[in-house]
Amino acid sequence: MNLRRLGSIVLKELRQLRRDRLTFAMIIGIPTLQLVLFGYAINMDVRHLDAAVLDQANSARSREVIAELGASQVLNLRYQLSSPEELNTLLRQGKISAALVVPSDFETRLERNERSVLQIVVDGSDQVVQASARQLAGFPLPGSDRNRSGRIEVLNLYNPQRLAPVNTVPGLIGVILTMTMVLFTATALVREREHGNLEMLIATPVSPWELTLGKLLPFAAIGLVQVSVVLLLGKLLFAVPLRGSLSELYLASLVFICASLALGVFISTLARSQFQAMQMAFFTFLPQILLSGFMFPFAGMPKAAQWLAELLPLTHFLRLVRGIMLRGAGLAELWPALAALLLFTLLMLGVAVTRVHKRLD
Structure with a gap:
């Protein structure tokens, strides 16, 4: 072991790293991104879930509870x-995550000190929403025994067993499509450029759009x-339901695949x-994985993080796949x-094709 030769190799690698600006940026960028996301954007305490109110009692006491x-x-x-049908429609469309239902006999239930006085209907396709709704199950109601628990009944739609x-x-x-499609496409095209195959294709009378597609x-x-593999295994191993149209699910998946490939x-x-x-x-x-709502509650993120998440394709695909399935x-x-x-x-395709076209000049 010659320390001088070893030091020369180390020095050579450091110089090479200094010239590789992307790698150097990743060394700083990845921990910075993780710190910002986990420290600022990701919040496990869910707040401000979009919800609706169905007040069938329409009394002073019911309005007080709602407030x-x-x-x-x-x-x-x-x-x-004004009707349960509106509630079901908004939940199915994903416009709300929960709904507060005040029954018409709310005053009577409150006076009799019954166990179930109010009902919160939640979108059970999102586990985070379920957990947040359970926080309200022991909410003290005005004019009743505030030490009595279970005054609010939580009804889980779409996943009543909370599996x-x-x-x-x-x-x-x-998540799987995001990781495989982006990585496969990026590395495959760069590999062809490194091997000289891309230059051979560019030399042929093929347009940039034809080459890209x-x-x-x-x-x-x-x-x-x-x-297909995930759907089949999910059905066989975990009995995951498919309540919507299979063809529409494949169409939504194809659009997301194209977005990831782009x-x-x-x-x-x-x-x-x-x-x-x-x-x-x-x-x-x-x-994409941290801000899309797959691992952490979307509603608990600051508005700036939510705006950033709206630019990411996985955020929108999760809404599609959970809504359909x-x-x-x-x-x-x-x-x-x-x-x-x-x-x-x-x-993405427009920008990418424009850059490929510039390489043809």
Whole structure:
């Protein structure tokens, strides 16, 4: 062991690292991103869940209870409903996460000190919403025995048994597609450039759009196979339901696959090596997995973090896949999330193709 030779190698690697600006940026950027996300954006205490009120009693006491529950900041009472049908529609469309139902005999139940006085109907497709609603189960009601628990009944729709896989498996479809599609596309295109194959294709009379789409279509087929595998295993191993249309689920998955592939193509136009492509792909994984609502409550994040999450494709796909699989919603009801994915795909592909075209000059 020659320390001088060893030191020369170490010095050479440090100089190489200094020239590789992307790697150097990742050394600083990844821990910074994790610190900001975990310290600032991610909050396990859920607040301001979008909710609705169905006040069938419409009395002074019921309005007092509704005001106090709204002041708890757990529920953001955005809608005043007049019928249970409106409640079911808003929940199925994903516009609300919970609904406070005040029965018509609220005053009588309160006077008799019955166990169930109010009801909170929650979207059971999201476990975080379930946990937040249970916090309100012991909420003290005015004019009643404040030491008595269970005054508010929590009704879980779509997942009454509160089974974790029912919530996790649909989200895993998006997470798996995010990791594989972005990484496969980015590294594959960069690998072809390193091996000289891309230059050979560019020399042929193929337009940038034809070249890009021709590279993406095989990966899109692979993504649909992955969706089928997760759906099959989720059904066989965990009895995860599919309450909506299978064809609409595949269509939503295909749009998300295209969005992920477009992101991978864009990364490939920035990276100079496969290692850089892997680094940049990993850099996009963290915000998507942490901010999309898959692991941590979306409603508990600050507004700035929520705005950032709205720019990420996984956020919108989770709304689609949970809405179709667990709530039985259709694409016509979930069109904002589908439109956001289509817009993201077109923007990413447009920018990527423009950069490929510049390489043809």
